[in-house]
Amino acid sequence: MSEDPRLRGTRDTYDRIAEEYAARSGDAGTSADFLAWRDRVAGTARGPLVDLGCGPGRDLAAFR
Numbered sequence: 001m002s003e004d005p006r007l008r009g010t011r012d013t014y015d016r017i018a019e020e021y022a023a024r025s026g027d028a029g030t031s032a033d034f035l036a037w038r039d040r041v042a043g044t045a046r047g048p049l050v051d052l053g054c055g056p057g058r059d060l061a062a063f064r
Contacts, residue, residue, distance in 0.1 A: 022058070038062050 041049070042063065051060035 025058070032061075034062075 039061075049060065049063050051057055
């Protein structure tokens with residue numbers, strides 16, 4: 001079975017910009033706004049969290 005060209009295009013785009021995205025938003029995971037948001041989500045989550053299409057996974061790593 002061959003890969004859908006739309007999926008391949010999306011994946012290739014994420015792969016191409018991942019390093020730049022991570023470099024530009026690397027400190028966002030330690031900002032006061034992010035930490036407050038993380039605490040709100042963690043306090044209301046009723047099950048597993050899923051990080052879909054959200055860059056390098058930085059936010060998901062904060063919930064581990």
